[in-house]
Amino acid sequence: MITQSDSIVGANAGRSRGHNRQVVLGRIQNAVKIGRAEIARASGLSTQAVSNIIADLLADGLIVEKGYRAASRGLPVAQYALNPDGGFAVGIEIRPDAISAALLNLCGEPVALKRKKMAIRNRADVARAVGDMKTAVVESAGVSESALLGVGVVMPGPFGKTGLRGGATELAIWDDTSPQSWLSDVLELPVVVENDANAAAISEKVSGVAQGLESYAYIYFGAGLGLGVVHKGRLMAGAFGNAGEIGHLRVPSDNGLVALQDAVSRLSLTRALRADGFEATSVEDLSQLFRRENPSLVSWLERAVEPLSAAVSTVECLFDPQTIILGGAMPDNILDHLVCTTPLLDSSVSNRPDRSFPRLSRGTSGRMTATLGAAALVVNQAFTPKIVQQPQEV
Amino acid sequence: MITQSDSIVGANAGRSRGHNRQVVLGRIQNAVKIGRAEIARASGLSTQAVSNIIADLLADGLIVEKGYRAASRGLPVAQYALNPDGGFAVGIEIRPDAISAALLNLCGEPVALKRKKMAIRNRADVARAVGDMKTAVVESAGVSESALLGVGVVMPGPFGKTGLRGGATELAIWDDTSPQSWLSDVLELPVVVENDANAAAISEKVSGVAQGLESYAYIYFGAGLGLGVVHKGRLMAGAFGNAGEIGHLRVPSDNGLVALQDAVSRLSLTRALRADGFEATSVEDLSQLFRRENPSLVSWLERAVEPLSAAVSTVECLFDPQTIILGGAMPDNILDHLVCTTPLLDSSVSNRPDRSFPRLSRGTSGRMTATLGAAALVVNQAFTPKIVQQPQEV
DNA sequence: GGATTAGCTCAACTGTATTGAATTATCAAG
């Protein structure tokens, strides 16, 4: 995703403070309600340091005091929680034919959504559309510009020149500078650019089934099929930002090996339905067809589970995640059906007796998943610190 | 690998210094020879800070001055390089029937190797064997205990209870505490525990074809087949330490779907040869059979490339690595042959026009690969800092 | 009601990195 390779930098007082702020914020988010002493224990900082940072965060309005709790003995703890209105993140999803935007508060709750059909062909279109949508969504929620944490932008991958046809490549905006940097210049705000699957994955971490999870995978139904992988709390984007092109995985099906997304994806389903004379343009249409046990849909589902099962077991083998989430532009009932009916191999690293999460689960679905995810990327950054402890030092 | 989930900790003066030392060391390792000013520019630290750290590292004997270079104008830069004898890492590989050990210097060059056949059944066996081998290898190289950076231990995965049969699980040493912590107690040294594929992957980073690479994958021929993935300079171990169980991937072959390692692995080759009446117990035997164009071997190779190709394209799809390295307990000539003959899909994210590394390459091979890798894990830790810069802050 | 416990604050202290001026050694130009 065209991140400028996260370079590793030296630490100094200022950067340490920034990091520690994020550590503390992350703990608060994770615990919902927590006191200073507990944060200190969990983060390896002194209570005093945590106290100072808490004071900062209060002053910045990012957190609020949330009552006292008399634990066992001792002075009752003053608890803190995120201030939902302490900051807002804009999420923008760009597709060749439409653009949508979302505004999320610090807790990851949506406070505004917009969607607009429009053709986007070049860089100027993108810049204008993104700017307009950002303004629209911010104004409709009545949020001040200064409360914006940043903008997350989602475009379908793969990014750059690859051996895969199709995708956003055709927007032809990847040529010289990275979209991340020029969008950041245009918007005068921090910008994160990701593909839809990765954004959806982070969305589940910020406010969804992946809350508290460290390592998981998200199989995303877009036009094709994408995979977002979070490992130790961080997105795994691949050397060139195109990891997780799971749609192009070769899987066995009735007619030999096919690309996974030819068997399992929104597009493959739409095509199958159309071949049988059914039309479904929205997620709701599909949901209805499923409720009515449309034979064409049922047959597609029957054909889809085997390839999907192969993909799931591949992901389990290679990533050993805590869970695999299914989500995206599909109705809940279909996703739930897939979660229930996809056979899981017994001979898998994931088939461990002591699991605390199901091997497969359903995530956020619907049209706006990726857009919400775009904003979630920004919220997530506020909570993800930079330091990873290593076992020991030299 | 049963790493205690790298928890994220707060930064303070001491930890910042530790981190910065590693940043500086990492730069020196990467550049081979480098001056303070350049390190400062590359790491985002002031020259003064780098100067102080360099003084520290010199005092600790980890680096040495390596001549002056009169660049264009100005004062000639005083250059520094790693001191090969500045520290040593012990690597130990445990198998059910044998144990081997290696000693690597700071530059990643082997200075001692040992191998011993012995049955290892329980924890006491492991503790004794590891201790003995460590002593043996350290004494044979005449290195002082105080120069030891740590011990890397490699055991074949998968770790813990999974749905996979076989593997080191049967050593039954995983029950209560993690081997990492009790071995560390026994040896009174920092210990890293990893599986063979991951160790081999890191070995290539420390002194091999992956030097300077950020994200790559290593397909490791052990008894079965393993995958080690390095992403942004760090090992990707999976939530439970069992990522990369690529051998259990279901791939298409002549007789339907099979586990990859039933078609491509040392064991599968040995079996194929035995079925045709040939015996090959060592890597050298295999190399000779290959040179003599043994028909049984040739036929196995012909059958192996298709499944291997499927695995390679799966890895490309899901990880988008800079390169995929083939290595392990196979002779160079066979690995080279596989690198050349394995078909690579055109429709892959990895098929980019601007590649600077081949999609497939050969890594270190032979019996000791994993043992060397075990030690490389320790060396690598000395160079891998804890802070990952994030695009921006809140 | 006194002892104990635990959260929290205050103030002094410490460790690191930064800053800006001074020093040194080389190259390039006159």
Next chain:
DNA sequence: CTTGATAATTCAATACAGTTGAGCTAATCC
């Protein structure tokens, strides 16, 4: 061959952030 420009390096002072230990406070336990 001298002079000025250039860049690496060091020195000394400063700033920043976290730590430490004493002291305060408000609960629970006995």
